[in-house]
Amino acid sequence: MTTHANKKTALVTGANKGIGKAIAAGLARDGFTVFLGARDSEKGHAAAAELKAEGDVRFVLLDVTDSASVQSAREAIESETDRLDVLVNNAGIASAPGSRFKEPAEEIAASMRIVYETNVFAVVAVTNAFMPLLLRSDAGRIVNVTSKRGSIGEEGAWVGRPNMTYSSSKTALNAITAHYARSLSATNIKVNGAAPGHVATDFNGFRGTRTPDKGAEVAIRLAQLGKDGPTGVVFEDDQQLAW
Structure with missing residues (x-):
């Protein structure tokens, strides 16, 4: 199954x-x-099937920390479309x-490396793998899902307990x-960060105050910038955040 030439495509x-x-x-x-x-193939297929009522959703197997998986996903998507209009780096x-x-003084460097593999290095690997497809778009958009905790200011690192590993990975992502x-400023691609806020998911034991749909709004908007x-820039809702 291939996409129609005039239909926009996205990878999340x-x-x-x-x-x-x-x-x-x-x-x-x-x-x-x-x-x-x-x-996870089973969970991915189930999610795609559930979202069929929303539109054209297709599962692709992708472990962002595995270079072979990233390459296979790129080949699978390229077999169905000649370009990619939106890349949302959400995995984290x-x-x-x-x-x-x-506490920072007790942190183990090996644990930090594992978090950075997904939250930082994998973003580079996936983005670079899909860059040729993004450059074929008339309006390529890259959205990196980040967090206010990535800020080193009063709204970030100085809020709550000091969570050095996760927060600093988002600082690096920003x-x-x-x-x-900056490097793509002469192309049709725009790259921005989306901070969804404190969303109730299993990521935080469902302690968040926002729904996933509300948290997703900023990324969906940035994916369709004119x-x-x-x-x-990094945004939460319509507000540009200082970093």
Whole structure:
């Protein structure tokens, strides 16, 4: 099954649940062919089937930390479309598997590396793998799902308990977003960060105050920016955040 030439396409990573699933649903409702990326085949297929009522949603197996999986996903998507209009780098983890919260002085570097593999390095790997398809779009959009906790200011690192590993991974992601935006400024691609706010998902034990649909709104908007829209910026809702 291939896409129609005039229909926009999007890839959302980590989209079998939570905010990623809500982003996929919203883009599908807005008429995109959405490739729902997930590393678990059973869960990915189930999520894509559930979202069929929203529009054209297709599961693609994608483990963002596995280079072979990233390449296979790129080949699978390229076999169905000649371009990619939107890449939403949503996949992320809060901590290393089995680890508990640690104060910075107690943190283990190996645990930090595991978080950075998904939240930082995988974003670079996936973005670069799909860059040729994004460059074929008349209005390519890259949206990196980040967090206010990535700020080193009063609204970020100084709020709540100091969560150095997760927060600093999002700080790095914000820097990456800015550098991609700068390097692509002469192209049709815009790169921005979307901070969904405190969303109730299994990511935080469902302690958030927002629904996934509400948290997804900012990413869905940034995915469809017009040609005069911003690039290299992080937003929560319609508010540009200072970093």
